[in-house]
Amino acid sequence: MNILFIGDIVGKLGRKVLKEHLEDIIHEYEVDFVIANGENVTHGKGLVKEHMLELISLGIDVITLGNHAFAKKELFDYINDYDEIIRPANFHQEFPGKGSNVFKFENKTIRVTNLLGSVFMNMNVANPFDTLKNIVDSDDSDIHIVDFHAETTGEKYALGYAFDGKITALIGTHTHVATVDNRILENGTAYQSDVGMVGPNEGILGVDKEAVIKKSWTGLPSVFQVMEKGEIIFSATLLKIDDYTNKVKQIERIQKIF
Numbered sequence: 001m002n003i004l005f006i007g008d009i010v011g012k013l014g015r016k017v018l019k020e021h022l023e024d025i026i027h028e029y030e031v032d033f034v035i036a037n038g039e040n041v042t043h044g045k046g047l048v049k050e051h052m053l054e055l056i057s058l059g060i061d062v063i064t065l066g067n068h069a070f071a072k073k074e075l076f077d078y079i080n081d082y083d084e085i086i087r088p089a090n091f092h093q094e095f096p097g098k099g100s101n102v103f104k105f106e107n108k109t110i111r112v113t114n115l116l117g118s119v120f121m122n123m124n125v126a127n128p129f130d131t132l133k134n135i136v137d138s139d140d141s142d143i144h145i146v147d148f149h150a151e152t153t154g155e156k157y158a159l160g161y162a163f164d165g166k167i168t169a170l171i172g173t174h175t176h177v178a179t180v181d182n183r184i185l186e187n188g189t190a191y192q193s194d195v196g197m198v199g200p201n202e203g204i205l206g207v208d209k210e211a212v213i214k215k216s217w218t219g220l221p222s223v224f225q226v227m228e229k230g231e232i233i234f235s236a237t238l239l240k241i242d243d244y245t246n247k248v249k250q251i252e253r254i255q256k257i258f
């Protein structure tokens with residue numbers, strides 16, 4: 001089977017490109033199951049219910065989140081009504097929603113887990129290694145895909161190698177920049193530090209560049225605006241999984257500019 005993992009969808013342009021092209025991409029790559037990171041969907045931060053329903057209607061089976069998961073407060077009210085949404089598993093247990101869930105595709109069970117990194121994230125989260133170990137220890141699904149939403153490649157590699165052979169794939173999100181290190185680790189786990197993003201291609205990580213340059217240069221406060229015009233990048237990773245072993249045969253980067 002083929003699983004498509006779509007990188008962080010950013011704002012209006014991210015939604016637009018999926019509306020116009022996701023159906024064709026699913027067809028072109030013979031995709032069976034779609035996972036997408038949706039923490040930047042609504043104006044760059046968070047996910048309102050209307051946009052979540054739109055993504056599901058386009059063929060996305062599971063939406064993962066990250067540090068901006070609850071930026072739009074309405075997620076607190078609706079997350080428990082939709083099994084398709086996964087928030088970081090290492091958030092405090094007081095947060096509503098699930099951090100890992102199992103889905104069915106034909107005769108396969110697919111677990112999807114979302115985790116937040118602990119390095120440079122400034123968030124109050126539990127240790128991602130311990131959290132994933134607890135999930136893996138009690139897991140009997142056929143396939144287990146982990147979205148590790150984290151800042152540093154070092155932490156991403158450490159988690160990937162620590163669970164090599166114990167999970168099907170670890171795909172990084174959050175940096176919005178696709179890395180060219182897609183590979184299958186020695187014990188069979190497919191790995192990529194970051195899948196990249198779906199959204200504005202002409203700013204800085206999807207945001208209007210002047211404000212980012214000003215803040216980076218001077219330290220003065222500035223308001224970041226998600227870009228709503230211009231070229232759009234679509235970044236995803238395709239996992240081709242062997243039907244007998246449930247292991248990834250091939251991990252392929254997909255990048256398109258619209």
Ligand SMILES: [Fe+2]
Nearest residue numbers: 066067068174
């Ligand atoms: Fe993020």
